[in-house]
Amino acid sequence: MAAPMELSCWGGDWGLPSLHPESLTVMAYAKFSGAPLTVNTINNSWRAPKGDVPVLISEDIVISQPAKILNFLRKQKYNADYELSAKQGADTLAYIALLEEKLLPALLHTFWVEAENYCSVTKPWFASRIAFPLSLYLPGRMSREALNRILLTRGGPPLYSLTEVEAQIYRDAKECLNLLSKRLGTSQFFFGDTPTTLDAFVFGFLAPIYKVCFPRVQLQEHLKQLPNLCRFCDDILTCYFRLTVLGHSPAGQDTADANLQKLTQLVNKESNLIEKMDDNLRKSPQHPPRKLTTLKLAAGGEESSPLNRLSP
Amino acid sequence: MSLVAEAFVTQLAEEQILLSDNASSLAVQAFLQMCNLPVRVVCRANAEYMSPSGKVPFIHVGNQVVSELGPIVQFVKAKGHSLSDGLDEVQKAEMKAYMELVNNMLLTAELYLQWCDDVTVEEITHPRYGSPYPWPLNRILSYQKQWEVRRKMKAIGWAGKTLEQVLEDVDQCCQALSQRLGTQPYFFNKQPTELDALVFGHLFTILTTQLTTDELSEKVKNYSNLTAFCRRIEQQYFEGHDKDSSTTVAARSAKRSLLR
Numbered sequence: 001m002a003a004p005m006e007l008s009c010w011g012g013d014w015g016l017p018s019l020h021p022e023s024l025t026v027m028a029y030a031k032f033s034g035a036p037l038t039v040n041t042i043n044n045s046w047r048a049p050k051g052d053v054p055v056l057i058s059e060d061i062v063i064s065q066p067a068k069i070l071n072f073l074r075k076q077k078y079n080a081d082y083e084l085s086a087k088q089g090a091d092t093l094a095y096i097a098l099l100e101e102k103l104l105p106a107l108l109h110t111f112w113v114e115a116e117n118y119c120s121v122t123k124p125w126f127a128s129r130i131a132f133p134l135s136l137y138l139p140g141r142m143s144r145e146a147l148n149r150i151l152l153t154r155g156g157p158p159l160y161s162l163t164e165v166e167a168q169i170y171r172d173a174k175e176c177l178n179l180l181s182k183r184l185g186t187s188q189f190f191f192g193d194t195p196t197t198l199d200a201f202v203f204g205f206l207a208p209i210y211k212v213c214f215p216r217v218q219l220q221e222h223l224k225q226l227p228n229l230c231r232f233c234d235d236i237l238t239c240y241f242r243l244t245v246l247g248h249s250p251a252g253q254d255t256a257d258a259n260l261q262k263l264t265q266l267v268n269k270e271s272n273l274i275e276k277m278d279d280n281l282r283k284s285p286q287h288p289p290r291k292l293t294t295l296k297l298a299a300g301g302e303e304s305s306p307l308n309r310l311s312p
Numbered sequence: 313m314s315l316v317a318e319a320f321v322t323q324l325a326e327e328q329i330l331l332s333d334n335a336s337s338l339a340v341q342a343f344l345q346m347c348n349l350p351v352r353v354v355c356r357a358n359a360e361y362m363s364p365s366g367k368v369p370f371i372h373v374g375n376q377v378v379s380e381l382g383p384i385v386q387f388v389k390a391k392g393h394s395l396s397d398g399l400d401e402v403q404k405a406e407m408k409a410y411m412e413l414v415n416n417m418l419l420t421a422e423l424y425l426q427w428c429d430d431v432t433v434e435e436i437t438h439p440r441y442g443s444p445y446p447w448p449l450n451r452i453l454s455y456q457k458q459w460e461v462r463r464k465m466k467a468i469g470w471a472g473k474t475l476e477q478v479l480e481d482v483d484q485c486c487q488a489l490s491q492r493l494g495t496q497p498y499f500f501n502k503q504p505t506e507l508d509a510l511v512f513g514h515l516f517t518i519l520t521t522q523l524t525t526d527e528l529s530e531k532v533k534n535y536s537n538l539t540a541f542c543r544r545i546e547q548q549y550f551e552g553h554d555k556d557s558s559t560t561v562a563a564r565s566a567k568r569s570l571l572r
């Protein structure tokens with residue numbers, strides 16, 4: 001617990017702390033469990049990433065895969081699953097398996113295999129964060145590995161061409177998103193009000209799909225039709241990562257809120273005023289001219305106060 | 313509409329079949345029994361090549377051929393038999409998630425044990441897999457299959473795992489299944505579903521297959537509700553043949569008499 005822990009992982013953009021699903025999962029879990037983690041994003045000046053990313057370094061121990069990193073954090077007493085029952089723990093494992101089998105191939109495809117996306121967004125982004133000359137080689141290798149993984153795990157007969165495999169994996173991914181949405185329902189996190197490992201994994205997989213702007217975005221469009229999952233991602237980003245969904249700084253967001261409040265108050269006042277006028281009209285219909293004069297006075301009296309309030 | 317023609321479940325020949333294929337085949341048989349559909353098991357040495365997806369088992373109904381549990385479940389559902397109609401949406405999501413867990417962990421662990429653990433490969437897998445063919449074809453085919461499986465393991469990151477880590481993963485998976493099952497007779501209350509069939513197929517095969525070591529079956533035996541679950545399904549759906557053992561007897565011949 002006293003040993004400082006450093007996490008080196010890919011950086012973020014488009015309002016996310018990281019673009020890489022596994023890095024995002026580990027960061028989210030660290031926030032949920034309160035683990036003090038210094039995050040070093042890989043950029044040009046950092047030493048070249050070798051092997052797996054994210055990597056957790058604590059004194060002399062180096063751990064590389066998300067599941068192992070999470071285990072290590074739990075052993076250090078940073079446990080986000082403390083209040084889960086045994087059955088919920090079992091459900092966590094099952095849903096993580098579902099994510100890996102059904103959603104991950106489509107995620108990999110969107111990022112690394114889809115030609116337009118890869119050439120216009122992914123490759124330049126990653127290449128800009130790796131030192132030359134590795135930046136010429138490493139994104140290509142990651143792309144080949146992703147394609148390999150998709151074809152080996154999902155590409156057996158009778159799906160003989162990449163387009164058929166693509167169709168199948170996107171169908172599976174959309175079904176997986178629907179299942180997650182049904183499971184989440186209207187609650188804030190998957191197991192009640194506190195986030196757990198499963199929330200970290202789901203967030204890690206969903207947030208890149210949700211936020212990164214690609215030219216080909218069929219998965220993102222499907223995700224946007226599931227408002228509870230979008231709300232889930234936004235909640236975690238605002239609450240745990242202090243990044244607002246619009247990308248403004250928190251101070252800017254506060255003034256925007258204050259303005260919104262003032263405007264709402266003004267609208268409410270005006271609608272109250274209109275209601276009062278209606279009531280007065282209805283109560284005494286036989287003296288319309290007199291009523292009008294009194295109305296004017298009343299209106300004048302009423303309107304002065306919001307006018308006062310308008311000028312800060 | 314009911315399945316008019318007889319369904320054949322085709323699997324690899326008795327002396328040839330391996331742990332993982334047997335598990336999948338037993339899962340399909342259990343599922344069809346649970347749907348009360350009559351089924352015959354037929355063994356062929358070239359079943360893998362006959363199958364439309366390259367994987368056993370597959371069913372042959374009339375002039376249609378469907379392979380693997382997922383598509384078979386959908387095919388049977390299209391014909392009007394379904395085990396999971398009574399579940400609500402959240403339960404269906406859970407069932408799919410647990411089926412993926414079994415495929416992801418148990419099936420991959422079985423494949424790892426059969427094809428990436430050198431001792432098992434030499435003593436059991438190579439002799440069995442190539443047994444219907446003459447030399448050198450038997451060696452060539454088994455090396456080819458081994459190379460394919462090892463490539464897949466490398467792609468999903470299991471190549472770097474040691475046997476102990478794989479067994480730990482199996483233990484974790486069994487623990488999750490045991491906790492989900494609890495004291496209920498089936499995973500979703502009183503009615504069996506395709507998840508029960510899948511879990512039964514894998515666990516029963518692990519429990520009754522003799523390998524070079526007993527570690528895998530020991531992991532499963534640690535969870536008494538899982539062994540009771542297997543025994544219950546065996547008695548209920550395969551009861552025409554009185555086998556009372558899900559313990560490690562001379563496993564393969566015992567299994568055969570059970571399935572026939």
